[in-house]
Every structure is written in C-alpha cells, then in structure tokens.
Amino acid sequence: MYGAQSKRDLALEFQSQIPILRPSIHARRANLTVKFQDLYGFTVEGNVDDVNVLNEVREKVRKQGRVWWALEANKGANWYLEPSISEGIALKSSLKFSTLANAITLKRLIRNGIPPLLRPKVWFSLSGAAKKKSTVPESYYNDLTKAVEGKVTPATRQIDHDLPRTFPGHPWLDTPEGHAALRRVLVGYSFRDSDVGYCQGLNYVAALLLLVMKTEEDAFWMLAVLLENVLVNDCYTNNLSGCHVEQRVFKDLLAKKCPRIATHLEALDFDVSLVATEWFLCLFSKSLPSETALRVWDVLFYEGAKVLFHVALAFFKMKEDELLLTHHVGDVINILQKTTHHLFDPDDLLTVAFDKIGSMTTNTISKQRKKQEPAVMAELDQRLRRLNSLKLDDK
Amino acid sequence: MARPGNKIIQAKMVLLGDMGTGKTSLVLRFVKGQFLDHQEPTIGAAFFTQILSLTEATVKFDIWDTAGQERYHSLAPMYYRGAAAAVVVYDISKMDTFTRAKKWVEELQRQGNSNLVMALVANKCDLEPKREVETEEGEQFAQENGMFYIETSAKTAENINELFYEIAKRLAKAFPSKPTGMNLNNEVRDRRKLSCCLG
Numbered sequence: 366m367y368g369a370q371s372k373r374d375l376a377l378e379f380q381s382q383i384p385i386l387r388p389s390i391h392a393r394r395a396n397l398t399v400k401f402q403d404l405y406g407f408t409v410e411g412n413v414d415d416v417n418v419l420n421e422v423r424e425k426v427r428k429q430g431r432v433w434w435a436l437e438a439n440k441g442a443n444w445y446l447e448p449s450i451s452e453g454i455a456l457k458s459s460l461k462f463s464t465l466a467n468a469i470t471l472k473r474l475i476r477n478g479i480p481p482l483l484r485p486k487v488w489f490s491l492s493g494a495a496k497k498k499s500t501v502p503e504s505y506y507n508d509l510t511k512a513v514e515g516k517v518t519p520a521t522r523q524i525d526h527d528l529p530r531t532f533p534g535h536p537w538l539d540t541p542e543g544h545a546a547l548r549r550v551l552v553g554y555s556f557r558d559s560d561v562g563y564c565q566g567l568n569y570v571a572a573l574l575l576l577v578m579k580t581e582e583d584a585f586w587m588l589a590v591l592l593e594n595v596l597v598n599d600c601y602t603n604n605l606s607g608c609h610v611e612q613r614v615f616k617d618l619l620a621k622k623c624p625r626i627a628t629h630l631e632a633l634d635f636d637v638s639l640v641a642t643e644w645f646l647c648l649f650s651k652s653l654p655s656e657t658a659l660r661v662w663d664v665l666f667y668e669g670a671k672v673l674f675h676v677a678l679a680f681f682k683m684k685e686d687e688l689l690l691t692h693h694v695g696d697v698i699n700i701l702q703k704t705t706h707h708l709f710d711p712d713d714l715l716t717v718a719f720d721k722i723g724s725m726t727t728n729t730i731s732k733q734r735k736k737q738e739p740a741v742m743a744e745l746d747q748r749l750r751r752l753n754s755l756k757l758d759d760k
Numbered sequence: 761m762a763r764p765g766n767k768i769i770q771a772k773m774v775l776l777g778d779m780g781t782g783k784t785s786l787v788l789r790f791v792k793g794q795f796l797d798h799q800e801p802t803i804g805a806a807f808f809t810q811i812l813s814l815t816e817a818t819v820k821f822d823i824w825d826t827a828g829q830e831r832y833h834s835l836a837p838m839y840y841r842g843a844a845a846a847v848v849v850y851d852i853s854k855m856d857t858f859t860r861a862k863k864w865v866e867e868l869q870r871q872g873n874s875n876l877v878m879a880l881v882a883n884k885c886d887l888e889p890k891r892e893v894e895t896e897e898g899e900q901f902a903q904e905n906g907m908f909y910i911e912t913s914a915k916t917a918e919n920i921n922e923l924f925y926e927i928a929k930r931l932a933k934a935f936p937s938k939p940t941g942m943n944l945n946n947e948v949r950d951r952r953k954l955s956c957c958l959g
C-alpha cells in the first residue's frame with residue numbers, strides 16, 4: 366500500500382546481485398577512476414584497488430552470512446532475541462549462563478557485521494524498535510500517515526524541499542516512489558515529535574534506514590528508537606544542544622585518546638567540531654561508504670551512542686602520522702575526507718575503533734555528558750540573549 | 761599562480777544564509793565550475809579552498825560553507841570566528857530568505873570585526889519571473905550596512921567570478937602592504953597576522 370512491496374524487491378535485488386565487479390582492462394592499465402554501484406545502490410568512484418577491496422568485502426559478507434546461518438541452525442532462529450543484553454544486565458547473577466554466553470557471542474558477532482539480509486530483523490529487535498512498536502496499536506503508523514496527509518507545516522515544507530536533494534541519483538531513493546516513502550517517514554516523525562520536527566541530516570539517516578529495513582514502517586520505528594533511545598536527547602531539536610554536548614565530550618576524548626593530535630590541532634587553531642558535527646548528525650551516512658556506515662550502525666544499535674565516539678576517534682588514530690605533519694586546516698580536512706571516503710573495508714575501521722581506541726563504557730560517557738551539559742546550556746543561553754538584545758536595539 | 765614578490769593572503773571566508781538559497785552551489789560553481797540541479801543539503805558545514813591571483817596579491821581562500829536551517833544557527837560562530845570575509849546569501853524568489861539575510865548581517869556586525877569584508881548576494885537571479893525581492897531593496901540594505909551587493913546565479917554562472925574577485929580585491933586593499941617574498945610555508949603565521957589585522 367505504501368509502496369513497501371516494490372521497495373522490498375529493490376532492496377533484495379541489491380543484495381542478491383552481489384556481482385563481482387570487473388573493471389575494464391583499460392581501467393586496470395591506466396589505474397583510472399571507475400564508477401560503480403555498491404551493495405546498496407550508491408554510485409561509488411574509486412580506482413581499481415578500491416574495486417578489489419569491495420570485492421573482498423562482498424566475499425567477507427558472504428562468509429559472515431554463513432556464520433550467522435550456522436548459529437541459527439544450531440541455537441534456533443531467534444537465539445539472539447533473548448532479554449536485552451546491555452553491559453549492566455550482563456552482570457546480574459540471576460542471568461542464565463547460556464544468556465551470558467550468547468551475549469558475548471552476539472557482541473563479537475555484531476562487531477564482525479550483520480549480514481545485509483538479516484539486518485532488518487536483527488536491528489529491529491536488538492535496537493528496541495520492536496518493543497517500542499509493540500506498545501502502540503498495530504495500526505499506529507498507518508493511522509499517523511493518514512492523519513497527517515495533506516497537512517502543511519514549516520517542517521513539511523522543508524522536507525519537501527529536501528526530498529530531491531537526498532542522495533540524488535540513487536536508483537530507488539531518487540524516484541517518485543522513493544521520495545514518497547521518505548516523505549511519509551519524515552513527515553510522520555515530524556508530527557510524532559514536534560520538538561524535533563524536521564532537522565536536516567535526518568533525511569540522510571531515514572533514507573539509509575529505508576534502504577536497509579524491508580518496510581517503510583520499520584524504517585519509521587528505527588528512526589523513532591534512534592532519536593528517542595539510542596542517541597542522546599536533543600541532538601536534533603531546536604538548537605541542537607545534544608549535539609553540542611557530544612562535540613564537547615568528543616573533544617575531551619580526543620585529548621585523552623590521541624593527545625599528540627589534539628595538541629597539534631589546537632596549535633593549528635583547528636576545532637574538531639568543524640568536521641565532526643556532520644559525522645554525529647548524519648551518523649556517518651554522508652562520509653563513509655554505505656556498507657561501512659551500516660557496519661557502524663550494526664554496533665550503534667546494539668551498543669549505543671558511544672560507538673560514534675569510537676569511530677570518530679578511529680579516523681584520527683588511523684591517520685595520526687599524516688595529521689601530525691599538517692600545517693594548515695585545509696590539509697587536516699583533506700586527509701580526513703579522503704580517509705573516510707575510501708574506507709571501503711569496514712574491518713579496517715572497526716578494528717581500530719574497538720581494538721586501538723580502548724574501551725569506554727556507556728557509564729563514563731554519560732558522566733562526561735552530564736559534566737558538559739551546564740556549559741553548553743550557559744553558552745546557548747548567552748548567545749540567545751545576545752541575539753535578542755540585537756532585536757531590541759532594532760526597535 | 762603566485763608570482764614572486766607578490767603578497768599572499770590567506771583568507772578565511774564564510775557563507776551564511778537560509779537553507780536552499782544556493783550557498784553550496786555558489787561555492788561549487790566558483791571552485792569546480794559545476795552546478796547540480798539537486799544539491800544535497802549541507803550539514804554542519806563544508807570546506808573548500810580556491811586561489812585567486814590579482815595583480816596586487818594572490819588570495820588563498822579557505823571557504824566555510826555553512827548549513828542554512830535555522831537550528832544550525834547555534835553552530836555558526838564556530839565557522840565565522842576569525843573570518844576575513846563573509847558572504848550572506850539570499851534567494852531573490854523568496855522574501856523570507858532576505859529577512860533571514862538581514863539578521864545574519866546584524867549578527868556579523870555585532871561580533872566585533874570592523875574590517876570584515878561583507879558581501880550581500882542576491883542569488884538565483886535566473887529566476888527573474890519569480891522575483892520577490894527587488895534589486896533596490898537589496899542594494900539599499902547593503903549600502904546602509906557597508907557591504908557590497910551583487911546579483912548572481914550559480915545556475916548560469918552569472919557574476920560568480922565577479923563576486924569572488926571583488927572580495928579578493930577588497931581583502932588585498934584591507935591588508936597593509938607587507939614586505940614581499942612571503943612564502944607559502946608561512947601560512948599559519950600569515951593567517952594569524954591576518955586575523956590580528958582584520959579582527
């Protein structure tokens with residue numbers, strides 16, 4: 366009814382194709398840049414090495430798929446859907462040993478990647494979206510989209526403006542059907558939470574959710590659980606205060622985990638939020654190749670928002686030596702951009718993000734957020750007052 | 761490019777303006793000579809560089825193209841801090857974008873850099889039949905606020921080079937003459953000098 370069916374076919378098509386990419390002999394010889402479609406239909410530009418990496422990634426995805434199927438065969442199809450397994454609960458002694466064992470297996474398994482075909486199901490349950498959906502009547506989403514049809518608000522106007530600007534050229538997203546689905550998800554959400562309404566950046570996030578989840582309705586619930594439970598509060602509301610908090614926490618973490626880089630960047634007068642804001646608001650959907658971004662999301666939905674810090678820190682860690690040689694803001698940005706755009710092998714990133722950055726518990730991060738909140742609020746408040754005094758002067 | 765003996769100016773430039781007014785398109789037209797009918801919304805900001813050579817100086821632009829949506833406003837100071845030039849953009853076919861542009865100008869004036877080179881850009885002038893903001897209105901506001909005014913179209917490329925050349929010229933003039941022979945490796949130091957001269 367909502368075009369979900371043909372959407373599903375399309376998503377499956379991307380995944381079942383998994384063709385081996387063969388750059389032409391000319392491209393090989395000249396080491397030219399070639400354009401090709403990745404697993405989720407995005408056009409990627411890269412050289413022959415990149416193509417080879419992507420082929421290897423496809424092979425790894427297949428292998429990882431076999432691991433998951435084997436576990437299902439062994440432990441039952443829904444073995445991982447046991448009580449939610451967060452760090453806190455894992456310590457409870459009442460928990461059965463098998464659950465604990467599963468939790469450990471699952472964490473490792475998820476860091477190694479969820480096969481694209483299982484993503485909708487695994488994300489939906491492990492993120493809490495299924496639970497969220499189960500607390501409202503079955504017809505919630507249909508009712509919501511019907512109720513808001515034809516309504517015009519500032520949010521809907523901005524959404525309409527951004528539909529053709531969201532991943533333009535994508536074979537499904539950039540079709541009337543894709544636009545309509547994305548519109549319903551974003552407009553629906555803007556009515557569900559009028560504090561968020563529509564924030565630019567969510568268009569990319571929702572678009573990627575649509576490509577992964579099999580139905581539009583599930584994409585909607587994923588968006589809801591993401592904004593309401595997974596990420597910190599107020600990341601996308603009126604003055605993005607949550608995002609400001611995350612940026613401050615990130616700066617502190619960089620100073621702690623990559624002190625040499627932090628010092629160097631400070632000497633260049635380079636504020637990391639200049640680049641990191643987009644990472645945190647788009648959840649890397651604009652900066653990483655699709656499968657790599659989704660591998661980050663695999664972990665994000667299971668382990669929580671701290672994952673974003675791991676990944677952002679990893680970019681700096683991976684390029685430490687190069688970054689230390691920079692003399693200019695522009696060079697820093699170029700290195701980071703080139704790095705993120707070329708991370709075709711998700712394992713290259715995730716290995717650094719989790720093994721080299723060292724562990725950070727959700728607890729310590731929460732404490733750091735608490736510590737930063739007052740400063741952010743004071744800063745935003747002061748700014749608002751200054752702007753208001755500006756208005757008074759006009760009169 | 762850089763002529764020997766020619767002074768080199770490293771200048772931070774920021775683009776501000778409502779969402780969809782064409783900030784990113786203006787910069788892409790200037791930096792890459794391209795235009796896309798559907799340009800993705802900017803989140804946070806995007807960074808570009810471009811070099812312009814004038815007879816009197818070579819200007820190396822560090823361009824920060826910011827996000828236009830109102831709620832991103834709270835991030836703007838980070839991007840305009842230390843800027844030598846600011847380009848405030850509105851869309852001639854949408855009156856509310858002009859209103860927003862005026863607010864940006866006021867805010868910039870209050871942030872205390874009296875040497876800031878400011879341009880008021882009336883973009884999308886190819887949409888003449890849909891015009892809501894008259895040339896005189898823009899011109900007058902620009903004049904009252906010591907900015908220069910220019911009508912552009914990122915789509916047709918009209919006045920894009922003119923815009924950036926004019927900014928470069930004004931930056932060159934704002935710089936006190938310096939001994940020649942400054943080299944490119946001193947970028948960081950030069951930039952510091954620039955921000956101390958200009959703000």
Ligand SMILES: Nc1nc2c(ncn2[C@@H]2O[C@H](COP(=O)(O)OP(=O)(O)OP(=O)(O)O)[C@@H](O)[C@H]2O)c(=O)[nH]1
Nearest residue numbers: 780781782783784785797799802828884913914915
């Ligand atoms: N007709 C016409 N369209 C333009 C012109 N400049 C930009 N556009 C279109 O307007 C839309 C918005 O342009 P952007 O350059 O993304 O605008 P922006 O100000 O960067 O927008 P945000 O990043 O959302 O703040 C795009 O679809 C462009 O193709 C112009 O001069 N004429």
Ligand SMILES: [Mg+2]
Nearest residue numbers: 783784801802
């Ligand atoms: Mg833009």
